Amino acid sequence: MKTIRTTRAIRRETKAARASGHPVVLVPTMGCLHGGHLSLIRRARQLAGANGTVVVSLFVNKTQFEPSEDFASYPRSLRRDTALCREAGADLLFAPSDAAIYADGHSTFVVESRLAKRMEGASRPTHFRGVTTVVAKLFNLVQPGAAVFGAKDWQQAAVIRQMTVDLDFPIRIVVAPTVRERDGLAMSSRNAYLSPAEREQATVLHEVIGTARLAVKSATAPLPAAALRRRLMRLVDKQRLAKLDYIEFFDPKTLEPAKRVARGTHLALAVFFGSTRLIDNGRL
Amino acid sequence: MKTIRTTRAIRRETKAARASGHPVVLVPTMGCLHGGHLSLIRRARQLAGANGTVVVSLFVNKTQFEPSEDFASYPRSLRRDTALCREAGADLLFAPSDAAIYADGHSTFVVESRLAKRMEGASRPTHFRGVTTVVAKLFNLVQPGAAVFGAKDWQQAAVIRQMTVDLDFPIRIVVAPTVRERDGLAMSSRNAYLSPAEREQATVLHEVIGTARLAVKSATAPLPAAALRRRLMRLVDKQRLAKLDYIEFFDPKTLEPAKRVARGTHLALAVFFGSTRLIDNGRL
Numbered sequence: 001m002k003t004i005r006t007t008r009a010i011r012r013e014t015k016a017a018r019a020s021g022h023p024v025v026l027v028p029t030m031g032c033l034h035g036g037h038l039s040l041i042r043r044a045r046q047l048a049g050a051n052g053t054v055v056v057s058l059f060v061n062k063t064q065f066e067p068s069e070d071f072a073s074y075p076r077s078l079r080r081d082t083a084l085c086r087e088a089g090a091d092l093l094f095a096p097s098d099a100a101i102y103a104d105g106h107s108t109f110v111v112e113s114r115l116a117k118r119m120e121g122a123s124r125p126t127h128f129r130g131v132t133t134v135v136a137k138l139f140n141l142v143q144p145g146a147a148v149f150g151a152k153d154w155q156q157a158a159v160i161r162q163m164t165v166d167l168d169f170p171i172r173i174v175v176a177p178t179v180r181e182r183d184g185l186a187m188s189s190r191n192a193y194l195s196p197a198e199r200e201q202a203t204v205l206h207e208v209i210g211t212a213r214l215a216v217k218s219a220t221a222p223l224p225a226a227a228l229r230r231r232l233m234r235l236v237d238k239q240r241l242a243k244l245d246y247i248e249f250f251d252p253k254t255l256e257p258a259k260r261v262a263r264g265t266h267l268a269l270a271v272f273f274g275s276t277r278l279i280d281n282g283r284l
Numbered sequence: 285m286k287t288i289r290t291t292r293a294i295r296r297e298t299k300a301a302r303a304s305g306h307p308v309v310l311v312p313t314m315g316c317l318h319g320g321h322l323s324l325i326r327r328a329r330q331l332a333g334a335n336g337t338v339v340v341s342l343f344v345n346k347t348q349f350e351p352s353e354d355f356a357s358y359p360r361s362l363r364r365d366t367a368l369c370r371e372a373g374a375d376l377l378f379a380p381s382d383a384a385i386y387a388d389g390h391s392t393f394v395v396e397s398r399l400a401k402r403m404e405g406a407s408r409p410t411h412f413r414g415v416t417t418v419v420a421k422l423f424n425l426v427q428p429g430a431a432v433f434g435a436k437d438w439q440q441a442a443v444i445r446q447m448t449v450d451l452d453f454p455i456r457i458v459v460a461p462t463v464r465e466r467d468g469l470a471m472s473s474r475n476a477y478l479s480p481a482e483r484e485q486a487t488v489l490h491e492v493i494g495t496a497r498l499a500v501k502s503a504t505a506p507l508p509a510a511a512l513r514r515r516l517m518r519l520v521d522k523q524r525l526a527k528l529d530y531i532e533f534f535d536p537k538t539l540e541p542a543k544r545v546a547r548g549t550h551l552a553l554a555v556f557f558g559s560t561r562l563i564d565n566g567r568l
Contacts, residue, residue: 007452107398108416108450114391132392133451140452166392167417168291168424 001086003093007101007141010055010094014142017053017091024053026144028135031058031095032075036179036187038088040148043176045089047146055142056085057094059101063109064130070275075192094142101137110136110167112159115255119248119268120155120279131156132163139169146172150179152186154268154281158255178280180206186280198273201239205271205280208232208247212267216284222260225249236271245270245277252283285370287377291385291425294339294378298426301337301375308337310428312419315342315379316359320463320471322372324432327460329373331430339426340369341378343385347393348414354559359476378426385421394420394451396443399539403532403552404439404563415440416447423453430456434463436470438552438565442539462564464490470564482557485523489555489564492516492531496551500568506544509533520555529554529561536567 004010017024025044029037044054058081065071078095085093109129116128139147149157161173179187184206185199194202212232215223229247236244249258252266261267261284268281288294301308309328313321328338342365349355362379369377393413399405400412423431433441445457463471468490469483478486496516499507513531520528533542536550545551545568552565 011454103449105398105446106450108394108396108447110392110394110451112392114389137450137452140454143454162389163392165387166390166421167394168421170295170424170427 001082001090001093003082003095005096005100007096010092010096010141013092014053014055014144018143020051020053022052023048023146024055024142024144026138026142026147027054027056027090028138028147028149029056029058030060030074030189031081032077032189032192033058033081033084034179034187034189034191036150036152038084039179040150040176041085041088041090043174044146044148047148047174053091054089055092055094055144056090057096057138057142058085059094059096059134061130061134062098062102063133064127066124066126069124070190070193075189094138101134109133110163112163112166115155115162116159118155118250118255118257119246120270123245123270123277128156128159132159135160136163136167136169139164139171144171146174148174148176151175152178152188152280154252154266155255158253178282184210186278188278190276190278193276194273198241198276201241202271202273202278204236204239204242205269205278208235208269209267209280209282209284211235212261213282213284216261216263216265219262222262225257225259225261228261232269236269241273243272245272249284285366285374285377287366287379289380289384291380294376294380294425297376298337298339298428302427304335304337306336307332307430308339308426308428310422310426310431311338311340311374312422312431312433313340313342314344314358314473315365316361316473316476317342317365317368318463318471318473318475320434320436322368323463324434324460325369325372325374327458328430328432331432331458337375338373339376339378339428340374341380341422341426342369343378343380343418345414345418346382346386347417348411350408350410353408354474354477359473378422385418393417394447396447396450399439399446400443402439402534402539402541403530404554407529407554407561412440412443416443419444420447420451420453423448423455428455430458432458432460435459436462436472436564438536438550439539442537462566468494470562472562474560474562477560478557482525482560485525486555486557486562488520488523488526489553489562492519492553493551493564493566493568495519496545497566497568500545500547500549503546506546509541509543509545512545516553520553525557527556529556533568
């Protein structure tokens with residue numbers, strides 16, 4: 001595995017990889033890798049095949065943090081990430097500096113304006129603009145045939161898929177399942193921020209999805225979203241350290257809000273523990 | 285020369301062209317071709333070489349027209365354009381339908397937010413967003429090594445160059461000189477809208493540039509921009525049918541406004557004749 005720090009070198013390496021005729025598959029990450037990321041890299045390895053090239057990018061992307069958020073303190077661990085990437089089967093690790101990605105005077109943004117508006121977009125108004133911009137840049141630097149994203153960031157995957165179609169990137173977007181801790185908490189780099197007491201209560205996100213799923217399963221007709229939401233909110237409220245940001249029901253493809261909840265409706269939620277914000281989602 | 289109507293076919297054709305190892309050069313146009321466009325196609329032919337591929341796109345791009353503007357009436361002439369492209373040396377003519385470019389639910393835009401703000405951007409607030417979006421799409425559909433734009437749309441070329449750098453498109457942006465009628469009027473598809481009397485007075489745009497150039501040449505020190513602008517505005521005012529939109533002096537690369545005008549400062553202006561809006565620019 002090669003570690004690459006400059007845009008010039010990643011262009012050169014991926015050009016050579018494409019010229020071989022074998023697949024090039026990209027896994028964009030912000031580093032601080034956990035089991036979720038590793039499952040994406042292994043999925044990329046399957047897609048690329050033994051002779052293809054798996055590129056993992058590792059870049060804490062300033063433009064997708066709100067001004068009030070944790071950009072400066074976001075965990076960084078290049079040495080550990082390098083070892084994990086190698087183990088998981090990556091061929092190229094692209095870890096550019098901030099200046100390599102955002103030159104002075106950078107002034108172009110890619111904006112998805114429909115799917116990006118609600119949920120995460122409502123709570124974090126410039127977040128998806130930063131995501132789509134950096135992903136468009138990575139697509140142009142690496143020019144992969146496919147890119148793998150995690151289902152934990154469900155709305156992000158939908159926004160990126162929309163951008164890919166709308167801007168005609170010749171790239172297949174693959175979404176791999178959420179990986180969970182044994183108690184059901186979705187793996188996330190931000191779990192490291194949790195105090196032991198918060199960590200214990202953080203399973204409530206997963207419990208909300210499970211409870212909603214059970215409610216849908218045992219219902220004989222679609223459930224009014226408002227009533228189900230109120231019931232799930234009480235679950236969150238019972239956790240003393242948890243503060244709900246949102247619970248939403250929606251169509252998993254279009255992200256259109258659902259007024260009635262039935263099998264196949266998707267649920268997403270965001271919950272604060274202190275200043276740590278966790279998200280999760282699932283099909284009901 | 286082949287005419288292509290679908291995104292699938294242009295991807296296939298340009299992929300084959302790239303696989304040949306010879307250059308692929310793109311000339312984006314809105315059709316209704318005139319001598320200016322033809323000079324861009326000839327420049328593309330030179331850049332591509334005899335074995336390379338020149339792709340001319342021909343698409344009246346709705347998103348770059350303001351709601352009040354002439355999208356519906358913009359002149360279209362596919363048969364004539366096809367013959368002209370062939371003569372000028374194009375290999376592929378890409379003439380997609382509106383629906384092939386903007387699918388239902390299209391919601392992603394590429395936005396350059398610094399260079400695009402002033403001049404044309406001030407007069408036409410959503411214009412450049414439409415330009416950068418469609419050009420990004422064409423870049424991804426054609427994946428050329430170079431793309432040729434006209435110097436008549438100086439700010440557009442600067443905005444596109446900035447977008448290309450910011451989003452890491454591996455594409456060289458080439459700007460070819462403005463082509464003029466014998467009396468100095470810059471060639472433009474919109475010149476066709478002018479009445480004979482307007483056409484006669486439309487040379488004032490070129491005269492403004494010439495007068496400014498002479499003023500700079502004969503000055504012994506940089507000229508205050510405000511005073512020079514007032515003098516040039518009087519030239520426009522003398523033309524009964526002309527209504528000035530703007531005259532601006534700026535750095536040709538950064539587009540930063542110049543308070544003092546000297547050799548090398550750039551001038552751009554926009555003038556209405558009835559509802560027809562003409563632009564021109566030049567180095568002083």
